[in-house]
Amino acid sequence: MFDYNNLSPNEFEILCSDILSRELGIELRHFSPGRDGGVDLTESPTNKNVVVQVKHYLKSTYSSLKSSLEKELIKLQEMNPKPQKYYVCTSKELTAENIKEIYNIFKDYMESDKNILTKNEIDKLLNKDCNQDILKKNFKLWLVADQILTQLINRDIFIDGEVLLNNLKVDFKYFVQTSLFDQCLDILEKNRKILICGDPGVGKSITSKMLTFYFVKKGYQIRYTTNGLISDLKKSIQDNKDLKEVILLDDCLGQYYLKLREWQDQELISLLNYISISENKVLILNSRVTVLNEAQNSSGVLRRYLEDEKVKIKTINMNDISEKEKAYIFFNHLIRNELPNNYYDMIRANKNYLSIIKHKNYNPRIIEYVTHKKRYEKINPSEYHDFIIATLSNPQEVWSEEFRHGLAMEDRIFMHTLFSLTDTFVEVSVLEECFVKRIQSEGMIDPTRNIFEESKKRLTSSMIRIVENEGKLLIGVINPSLNDYMQNSLNVNRIEKEHILDNSLYVEQLERILGEASQERLLSELQTGEFLSRKSIDNKIPLYCLYNIWKFGELNNQYEHLIVEGILKMPREIKIFGDNLSKVNIVSILLYTSKYNTFYKIKEKFSESKFRESVLLNLKADEAADLLCILKQQELNEVYYEEWESKFIDILENFINEFDLNDFLEYENVDDLEFYYENKSTNELEYERELSRIKSNIEEKLTNKAFDLVEITEFIDENNPDVQKAILQGVYEKLEDEFEETVKWYLEPQSMGEYPNPAIVNTPAHIDELDLILDRPLE
Template sequence: MLQYDLNIFSPKEFEEFSRDLLQAKLGVFIESFTAGKDEGIDFKFSAEKGDVIIQSKRNKNFSLLLRNLKKEVPKIEKLAPQSYIITTSVGLTPKNKKVIKDLFTPYIKSTEDIYGKDDLLNILAQNEKIEEKYYKLWIGSTRILKKVLQSKPYYSSFELKDLHSKIKLYVQNESFFISLKILREHQYIIISGIPGIGKTTLAEVLIYHYLSFDYEPVYLNGGISDEYLYLNDNKKQIFWFDDFLGKNFFDNKNGVRDVEIIIKFIKEIRKAPNKLLILTTRENVLNQAKEIHEIFKIENIEAAKSIIDISIYTRLIRAKILYNHLFHGGVHQEYLNNLIENENYEVLINHVNYNPRIIETIIKQKIWNSCPPSNFFKVTKSFFDNPQSVWLHSFENTINRFSQYTLLILFTLPSPVLIDDLETATESFFLNNLILGINYDPIQFLKSIRELENTFINVVMGLESRPNVLREQNGIEGWDTRDPNIDIEGKIFIKYQNPSIYDFLFNYLFNKEKLIGYLVNSLIFIEQFYTSFSGQKTNGKIGLNQILINKIAARLLQIEINLNSCKVNMINIDHIQHTYQNNKPFYIFLNYLYNHFSSHNKDIEGFIYRNFRTELRVGEGVYSSAYIDLLGKLDLTRFKVNEDKIFDNFLNHSFDVTDLNLSSFEKFELIFPYKYQQFIKSNRFSNVINKKVTEALRIYVGGVIFVNKVRDYKIKLEYITKKFSINLEEYLEKVNSTLDNIYSSEIHYNEDDVDIEEEIERIQEEEIKIKQEIKDEMMITDLFNSLRE
């Protein structure tokens, strides 16, 4: 018998759970009554000798249960039923049951009429349909939660306590089963919708569901660029890429390549019978991506899209979401009373700006601590009237000035960022803006982090830096010295607690020229110049006027020789969270300056020409696309150019042929047409290609087999043969032989046993039944009446 925590239910949910179990156990229809008006009756049914009354009690321990039951004795004596039944979430001993029976003599005929936790779970084990219906039980079970923690693909927000809290708050609706159906049909899903509508929550619940079917979760926080490092053919895996069209998507000049990577990864997922992929994005961002990148339309990736629209939240679902947050949020009773009186909650449920994130934020920030009980509804409604005011209130009233500026500095940095780098940027801010009258203090900085944590930011731990996994798994010792990573094992990172915080900071800073000027005066990392600012109107960036652009130029010149990177990447490989920093992405930085600032300021243009190197150096191969783009834009007569050396260096920055960025290499034809044609016909070029083909063959065919890598290898060989007329037939034969062997022994996995069609039909029928038999208004009133003491 599985051990479930019945206190994961609210009192009303536990009542319904008890009713369904007793109906199944006793084979009778049990009549329900409105909360707050039961006079000792939660449920009732008629027996041969008279009425049987049932009461359900959700309590944490026996002493609390007994205290509440004693209050019911006068009511039961007045009702004088033929029989009285009690259900409770508390585990009961035989002695406990005897105490309760004696309390309600002669109405409780036997201790068998007292159903403790173990009794209810015993009935549940015999009624699988009820177990499936009450998803909070199995999705929040200890077994599943431990599995999440053991896999460690998430950060601190996914600690056991937080997991449990999220499941308590979740209100299941039709989108859950529709999404399951889409995943079954397509093996991937794009969950879209407006900010705060519940996209991430739905994704998390879907992941928890598949954990119960032995899927390993992989969180693609750093993007899909390294996806093949943790694809494992022999494991069931479910990948999650939250906000996959992130805020920098449209400003990335390699955007087309990013789109192609996403499309390619989706195709890889669909080829594997034991892989699933969940992508979340804001609907308006997805629409913009479709307009810019035609391939989204061509590939029809929206065939597997599930839109979470506010319309799916019926009044009843809205009410349950609000109720769950209030019940589990620790709101004091006098404040709840203010919300319940005159049915004030109806205004919130029906509000045009209703959004689960507003409710979540109000509860998380404990707004009731800053207003009297009589104003709780009024203050809560004001946050619905102006959603930005949720963060504005906390920003202006709950944190000190040092913390306010620390948060604004975080806005200029990528997320996540090392706490050490945030501290460096914060120190630079105060040292370069003495006019603010705040001195930098490392102790105050740490106090500030503690103040911001869990409200505005999350503090997370990076476990270890990333070795070259393919080299390590094939017996090649050490690190890939051509792509060295900075070891940041055990370091602390800072990230936004909620995506809407970035939106708030964006809107807060917008048009505040003086405040933006303070930030620009102190920029110290290259990412700060392009994470949030632009020299023109750009999606998700603050457009700077000429005065501020000139400040950007002055700051660049001031710190030119001391520029560093703070870019951090996090990936999950084999249950371990890996954290690493690449060499500074200087070509991306220069490319951004060229596209967004250089036309507005000659000093910025001069900075670009002084710092651009015509030949790639160690560790810079990962930025080859940005390098080629910039090479094609600059006036090369201002450089001493050696084309052959440029070609050689570019090719030598790939580890093997599968890592070779041929699409970027072919752009050299537009920049150096004559030299390019000479080079690709030379023995020099064919020798380099053969060397890289041989190296790939040794690893991907001769070592540990990665099916996706072998496929990539084959595609690359076929392309090179066709494009450059190099004979690679010998290698293709070995690859085809390897693939044949893999396919002949391919492992097949069974799908889970949940009948999705039946569940969707059940929910639809249940909703119709509710509308026919009980008006939603009565259920909502019932729900909130249960919050009364």
């Protein structure tokens, strides 16, 4: 039932300790191999009444297990005094004959063969209600134990982005379930939204990924994006509001805040609001602290939303990660990267691991770097500990030596070109196109060689990773800290920046290399028409053309087809070069300004159904109402109005569904209601009366708000029964589905069935815990 493959021997010992401590009603401690004298678990080193031997022999043969236990018998016979009770725990499944043979080995020290706990017995104990807290502590034990994640890994469950699955099995096996992970899980189970923030490399992405898979286990499907287009993501999840979905936005504000500054603060808030009223949806966001701070400073609407605590923020701080958890992270990386014993001996010598665990700059990303095979193979075993300490002491140099002295010139060009295109993943074909352009300009083309493939092969696994998504090959850096290094190095390397810019093909290259300074260059290209030779990964060209018209009012027949494409693609609001552009404003200008209307044939475009449908797409109800008034004045075909009226009814229904009832509750006397609620058993009538009053008040306000929107729409008769019916039905459903739950959420304690605290807690001396984890052979 449970999968013990993902537990290290030490983790399995802790699991057995927790289970038997609970079952026997005593506190068991566990000890490091080589110093236990035949004891893995006992209540006290000096009072060994109960002794437990733990054998995590899942992948070994029964004969190996039996041979090992026979050696333990010799140690047991030498103990003085002898333990009163002796237990054997193993993760293997054993036959009845196997159990009988093991019992015969230890029959002088066991009451019965019940003292032998195999995988089946441990499974049964973990399934007991009183042990659910232990099960929750061992996240890795049960997440992939059935077919749910197997289906996910086999791509049977829909997932948008194969990148998420890259190295899943390896990541999962060596993931350390910290107390911070448990805190994030509690927040999500109560609030369904979380923003995890922290410095680079503290574990935001891996924590977010594992939280996502926790909800997959509970029957949720995944929505995940690597391109940061929140509007596309929101549109996809709205198709089925009843479907249980967990949405993950990794680096949701961008690695350098570029994406949000241009497009996404309103889109992000719209998504957060949608999650608030969609009980089957869970949203997991993460961001760097510096980027979050910049986003809040630059976007007042985002700052106000977060200050209202409408989404819980959890900050990962390495000071909050215990030294014990840091030790597990370090040990698991050593196992994952198959560190040879002669290297590990230098870590164990004189307890050198303590200087690593206790280092002020300890960071999982640096640990990942120093334990990678590509790194330690270049270091002599005797120098390995010093190498780790030197890297921790100067973390900014993590990639410097390798990048500057370990790469050929074409490999550095390869990496800089990749950085200029994306901070996540980009299609291999796009990177190759830009790389070849740059190599040609450097005069490095040799027709007998495929320089791109040669560099790609050399850099794979050490600096880049390649994944497949929907039939396309995507490429990105192996670690986000590489992007940090390249950004810092390019900031002081003017010559290389100019080389990248002079050979750039995509708008995104200018944006990423120049940042805010890209405005002047792009505007100049827009004026000269040179901009039309540009390409865009995110298809931004049409939007920049709309901006050019809005900003400068110039006419250019080369832009005609791009104007239409821009309206088709445009979200309800975008920000370009610090200017806010709304769809309503853009369409209004194009329609009302006769020179634009005539030159770009805007009115004629409404004969195309795709164009008409796009006009109201993504708009809020009041924006749609304003735009419909403008369209009415253009004396367009009556048939078009009927289409828009139907679309507008849908927008009104969405407005009602997304309305936050908590905003109304803030203006009500909830203190009185809370008093009635707390005394509900003796004041049932007063409670129901107050509840009814608030409900009626909200219904009136919500209905009036919806009708206000209709009244300003001139071409829709406010007495239209279809419109009235849609509004009233929407109000009714909103109240029916969500009001009671909203009041309950507002008043009741935020308890979602938390597990009880363990009856027994292992509390050995602090330094012994670190020794226990790291002063053991790598298995």
